[in-house]
Amino acid sequence: MSTESNYYVPEQSRLPIMAATGMGVMAYGAGSWVQGSSAMVFLAGVLIMVFTLYTWFSTVIKENMAGMNSDQLKRSYVWGMSWFIFSEVMFFACFFGALWYVRVLVLPWLGGEGGFASNTLLWEGFEPAWPLMTTPDMVANGEAAQFKGPDQNMSFPGWDKLFSWLPLWNTVVLMTSSVTVHMAHTALKNHNRTKFNAWLGLTVLLGAIFLVLQVEEYIHAYQHMGLTLESGIYGTTFFMLTGFHGAHVTMGTIMLLIQFLRGLKGHFTHDDAFGFEAASWYWHFVDVVWVGLFIFVYVLA
Amino acid sequence: MAHGPAKGIGRWLFTTNHKDIGTMYLWFSFAMFLLGGFFAMVIRAELFQPGMQIIRPEFFNQMTTMHGLVMVFGAIMPAFVGLANWLIPMMIGAPDMALPRMNNLSFWILPFAFALLASTLFMEGGAPNFGWTFYAPLSTTYAPSTVNYFIFGVHIMGASSIMGSINIIATVLNMRAPGMTLMKMPMFVWTWLITAFLLIAVMPVLAGAVTMMLMDINFGTSFFDAAGGGDPVLFQHVFWFFGHPEVYIIILPAFGVISHIIPTFSRKPLFGYSSMVYATASIAFLSFIVWAHHMFMVGMPIGGELYFMYATMLIAVPTAAKVFNWVSTMFRGSLTYETPMLFAIAFVILFTIGGFTGLMLAIAPSDVQYHDSYFVVAHFHYVMVAGAVFSGTAAVYYWLPKWCGRMYNETMGKVQFWISFIGFNITFFPQHFLGLAGMPRRYADYALQFSDWNMISSIGAFIYGASQLLFMFNVIRTIKAGTPVSEPKTWEGAEGLEWTVATPAPYHTFSTPPEVK
Secondary structure, eight states: OOOOSOOOOOOOOSHHHHHHHHHHHHHHHHHHHHTTSOSHHHHHHHHHHHHHHHHHHHHHHHHHHTTOOOHHHHHHHHHHHHHHHHHHHHHHHHHHHHHHHIIIIIHHHHTTGGGOOHHHHTSTTOOOOSSOOSOHHHHHHGGGOSSOOOSSOOSOOOGGGGGGOHHHHHHHHHHHHHHHHHHHHHHHHTTOHHHHHHHHHHHHHHHHHHHHHHHHHHHHHHHHSOOOTTSHHHHHHHHHHHHHHHHHHHHHHHHHHHHHHHHHTTOOBTTBOHHHHHHHHHHHHHHHHHHHHIIIIIIOO | OOOSOOSSTHHHHSOOOHHHHHHHHHHHHHHHHHHHHHHHHHHHHHTTSSSOOSSOHHHHHHHHHHHHHIIIIIIIHHHHHHHHHHHHHHHHTOSSOSSHHHHHHHHHHHHHHHHHHHHGGGSTTOSOOSTTTTOTTTTTTTOOTTHHHHHHHHHHHHHHHHHHHHHHHHHHHHOOOTTOOGGGSOHHHHHHHHHHHHHHHHHHHHHHHHHHHHHHHHSOOOTTOGGGTOOHHHHHHHHHHHHHHHHHHHHHHHHHHHHHHHHHHHTSOOTTHHHHHHHHHHHHHHHTTOGGGGGTTSOOOHHHHHHHHHHHHHTHHHHHHHHHHHHHHHTTOOOOOOHHHHHHHHHHHHHHHHHHHHHHHHSHHHHHHHTTBHHHHHHHHHHIIIIIIHHHHHHHHHHHHHHHSEEOOHHHHHHHHHHHHHHHHHHHHHHHHHHHTTOBTTOSOOOGGGHHHHHHHHHHHHHHHHHHHHHHHHHHHHHHHOEEOOSSOSSTTOOSGGGTSOSSOOSSOOSSOOOOO
16 A cells, blocks of 8 residues: 655656567567568667667666655565566466476377377377487488487486586576575675675676576587477477576576676665666576476476 | 646657556557457458358458457457556556556557557468467468568567556555555456456466467477477467466456446445455456366367366356346446446346356367357357447446546437447347357358358447447547536446546546545
């Protein structure tokens, strides 16, 4: 319930219509780009979006530093960020759900379980397995198959190769970064700006290291493992899940980097650091998603 | 704080005012309603007689697809977001929405998204033609190339919905006037709080579904292709995990509207307020665990069919509680039958019919007969049109005097109601018979034995369509030249904070929160 006697409604603003234009141009540009036209329209939309968001966020920051934000508005921002993260949770739930459905139901059914005749009528001799190295297409069409399974997969390689297994190191990096961002928050609450900057900087660095390792993993998959986006449902789910996660880590790293730069400029106080806190919640969220990925995409495979 | 509306077009482009944004949502929704209605008229004109008369079958498919998409995402959803924008701050005693700039962004995305979608009609390959449910592989392997614009249009439209919902939740949870506890909130606010939660939960899943399509079409993934180990049925699961809550996203705010109008014209408080709240929450919860009842014919295991059948039937319980409460509110009330009340009563009756046919469809063994037939078309138009659209129309008549300080023409309103009511039933009641007799939905042509009912249905559709023009005329006439009204309460029996402010509602209301006892 409201506890304020008065409430601040912002003046008219050009930012929303600019953002909507940016999104519209991006949507049209992306649609024509995937169909083979040039990417210029899409990039123009991205430029509009980046400019608008930069202006928008700096406006909000200036308003807050000018003391225009009441406690109530700050609570609205907290609600907004929390529900945004919830929407992101549901987005990942969609892809995890697809992975679960394929592994637990689709592949056994394609293999004939439950009295389905698809493995005798359509994909004769298909054997369900996970990771799916031999697609139904390969079983039925051999070399002419459109969907060829990967040569190798990303699953747990055995205890003897544990320490050369990249996903393990990715997990270590990301888990550590969740701790360091928390340390930064604690430092800020204790009025220790030097430590805050140091821990936050370290978090950004760990985020970047994670991304480098991820790129490394992708290059290795494409060049040496025959594992691509087109490698049947295993490649599909692997790259889509880890890829969207990577995109979110990129977003989170940029968000934290901006908070780091703001910290260097002297923004934030021990009791007013919503920008940083929101970014750190987002960071914990991508971390939790990674734990899910590590378990369901890498370990239990 | 700005004191009054800015001059010129800038007022609308740059506004942060919830009333301006609500107005834009409502007009946008009505424009889309006319566009989607035009598509429906094309469909009914073609189906007036068997054989192909007016359009090609390929174009017919585009019409059914675009009609569904435009009506669901362009007309009905924005209509209720518009009502939410206008009413929620006034109903809870807040000065505006919690995040006013994001509010304007949510609206302005929509014209871009629907311009993109509508422009596909003029592109090579034509508009989406795979049905509004866009099942793979129709929407992937066999889709026109414009499907990519459809996909990105859905993406930004989903972003708009998510931002709008975040705004509504933040407003309701954070900005209620002192003393307004959750269980004192007006029903419309309650239904929208729950609807917003549903939207945030399922819009990302829709985004996931169209992303999978995008990847399958352009980047060689095999989500929906069994050759690579995927499954076309996966699409249906993901889609309906979004799609079933989506139908409650559409109908719950309609329930909220009806829960305001019936008490007003019965001159009695709403019967069973708390049971209404719990029923709404139960429906929302159940909506997440029943999605595969749309898929009884895809070859699910029998255990799945049984589970989804029984779970679906459970929804009848909270829904029946609502209908019971509306009827009990009217029981021994001193009823009058102004236009909003006529629409509300028609809503209760016709929505109940649509609910019962839903119950029939929920029975998996019977669904073998009804599935993908005109019976389904009749069912969901009884809940979408007589449900959502009737309640939206009722809401406009009910709150229009508060919005613009002028009274609509009651006679014209009643005439419009009766034409709508009769036209609607002539259109959709015969479709039950067509479906039971075996006429499949989404077909451009049909066997001769379906001719009579199809012709009657088309005549009804033209009547219903004409009645919407009368509605538009009445609303515009009211705004331009309606009888001015100035008392805060337009309706004698109306309750709630929105009826305590001046009429027409000032540009800014409740800059100082009222005390709710």
